[in-house]
Amino acid sequence: MKFKKEVVKKIIDYVENNLEQEIDLDKIAQTIGYSKFHLNRMFTEETNITIYKYVQIRRLTVAAEKLVKTNTPIVEIAYDAGYHSQQAFSLAFKQIYLYPPKIYRDKGIFVPKQQKISMSGLVYSKKIYLFAKRMERRAA
Helix, strand or coil: CCHHHHHHHHHHHHHHHHHCCCCCCCHHHHHHHCCCCCHHHHHHHHHHHCCHHHHHHHHHHHHHHHHHHHCCHHHHHHCCCCCCHHHHHHHHHHHHHHCCHHHHHHCCCCCCCCCCCCCCHHHHHHHHHHHHHHHHHHCC
């Protein structure tokens, strides 16, 4: 168990240090020294989210913060977040934040959707995640 957490922590550190660069599972696997399938399985078991989804939502969270706290053009924020067009960025952003980037910026309130995962509070985070999923099912 401790071994798995150490590997997941390395994945998180890699992602956090490379958020504004191209990240793919092959690069992470090569850096850490495990197969991408094994890494993704361990990461998902420990965090309840895939590496891909973690990267995507972390980048969008950083983008949301930039939208509110800077005057950087939206297209530049889109490229920094790893999107090749403002349209693709806007679509992904709206799926997570429910507003297009321009309206989110105009509202001026930053709400992080995915903080950096901390391995120390992971058990607690898992319980919250599972509780939220149960509530979603009941509401549906």
